[in-house]
Amino acid sequence: MLWSEGGPVGDLSVCDEGLQSIIRETVGLKRLYCRFRCDQPRAVQKVLQLQAQGWNLPWAAINCCYTAVLDLNVDENALLAGAARNWRANVRRAEKNNLVTEQWLNPTAEAIHSAFHSMEKAKGLDEQHSRDEIEQLLEKAGDQLILYRSDDERGDLMSLGGALVFGSQANLWFFATTEQGRTSRASYSVFWALVQHCKRIGVTSYDLGGIDPVNNAGVYRFKKDSGATAVELLGEWDWATQPWLRWFGNWAIQQRSRVRRAEKAMKKPDTEPRATPTHAASPLASPATSKSLLPIETNLL
Numbered sequence: 001m002l003w004s005e006g007g008p009v010g011d012l013s014v015c016d017e018g019l020q021s022i023i024r025e026t027v028g029l030k031r032l033y034c035r036f037r038c039d040q041p042r043a044v045q046k047v048l049q050l051q052a053q054g055w056n057l058p059w060a061a062i063n064c065c066y067t068a069v070l071d072l073n074v075d076e077n078a079l080l081a082g083a084a085r086n087w088r089a090n091v092r093r094a095e096k097n098n099l100v101t102e103q104w105l106n107p108t109a110e111a112i113h114s115a116f117h118s119m120e121k122a123k124g125l126d127e128q129h130s131r132d133e134i135e136q137l138l139e140k141a142g143d144q145l146i147l148y149r150s151d152d153e154r155g156d157l158m159s160l161g162g163a164l165v166f167g168s169q170a171n172l173w174f175f176a177t178t179e180q181g182r183t184s185r186a187s188y189s190v191f192w193a194l195v196q197h198c199k200r201i202g203v204t205s206y207d208l209g210g211i212d213p214v215n216n217a218g219v220y221r222f223k224k225d226s227g228a229t230a231v232e233l234l235g236e237w238d239w240a241t242q243p244w245l246r247w248f249g250n251w252a253i254q255q256r257s258r259v260r261r262a263e264k265a266m267k268k269p270d271t272e273p274r275a276t277p278t279h280a281a282s283p284l285a286s287p288a289t290s291k292s293l294l295p296i297e298t299n300l301l
Contacts, residue, residue: 001249002027003062004036012038012046016053020239032241033249037063038234046234055237056246060254063210065235068228070206072199079195082227087188094150094189099158101189103197104147107160109135115160115176122179124264129174137162137173145173148193150186159186161194163206170203191226 002023008015023034035058040046042065072079080088094101113131120127129137137145141164149160158181163170172194177187198206208228213220224230240246 001252002032002034004034005063006039007036008038009040012040012049012053015050015055020054024241030241031245033238033245034240035062035236035238035249037065037236039067040234042232042234050234050237055239058236058238058246058250058253060250060257061236062253062257063236064212064215065233066211067231067233068208068211068223068226069231070195070208070226070228071204072195072206073204076196076199079227084225084227087222087225087227090185090188091192094185094192097184097186098153099150099184099186099189100152100155101148101150101186101193103193104149104160107138107147107149109138111157112160112174112176115157115178116174118178119176126260126264128176146170146194146197148190148197150181150189150193152180152184152186156180158184159190161187161190163194163198165198165201165203168202168204169207170198170205171207172209187222 020034024030024032038050070079074082080091083091109131112134113129116128119125144165145162146165147160147162150158152158157178159175159177161175162173164173175187175190177190181187195206206228208223208226211220211223211230238246238249240249
């Protein structure tokens with residue numbers, strides 16, 4: 001089983017039988033189930049194209065197929081005016097909490113991983129990013145990764161956020177807030193600082209990542225209230241060397257989802273703050289990027 005979370009990109013015409021043959025040859029397996037998630041906006045022509053090239057819509061999804069995009073073609077006053085009243089109020093509250101929010105020019109994987117661990121423990125989440133993943137991102141992304149952090153008066157990290165910039169497009173890549181940072185609204189301070197930075201360097205479209213109002217209501221509310229627009233993506237598509245493998249792959253993913261929901265429920269703390277619009281979760285305070293079920297991960301697509 002192979003799972004590619006971010007592809008394909010570009011022209012979908014290359015995702016035909018030729019690509020499927022290359023995958024088989026590269027992996028060296030006679031029986032293979034393959035799935036990818038495409039983050040291109042959904043369009044009827046693209047759907048028909050993928051279907052004609054042998055790809056199918058799975059009946060058991062791993063991730064959601066919606067994202068939130070913030071239009072940065074307007075000035076900062078218009079951006080704030082487009083946000084919900086409570087969201088704007090939380091930005092102002094953060095400014096009054098003596099937070100120091102600035103670009104993080106020399107980040108360490110250990111500090112970032114520690115912030116994620118604090119958030120995961122408090123909310124009963126699985127590991128969002130391993131230390132190795134963070135180290136690779138810091139090493140490979142270079143100047144394309146824009147990082148901001150917010151500290152309290154003692155210099156302790158309250159919240160951090162990172163966006164990858166490609167020309168006029170930015171993508172929110174990770175976000176983590178400690179329990180103390182949630183109280184001080186540090187996530188709003190970091191988020192707004194990232195928006196301001198993106199505008200300064202000419203970014204016009206800021207993709208905030210996946211939204212799921214059912215399974216991840218807090219994150220969905222944060223992104224929606226920021227003024228972002230929901231966009232439907234092409235989402236997940238699968239293909240298998242034999243029809244029965246498609247059935248088995250979907251069945252296995254569905255069972256995995258049930259187990260993960262049960263595990264998450266068991267991990268939740270006994271007492272958890274009641275979610276309100278003024279105590280919203282940070283943009284990536286839950287698994288927007290889920291771990292792979294599959295024993296083989298690939299970037300072939």
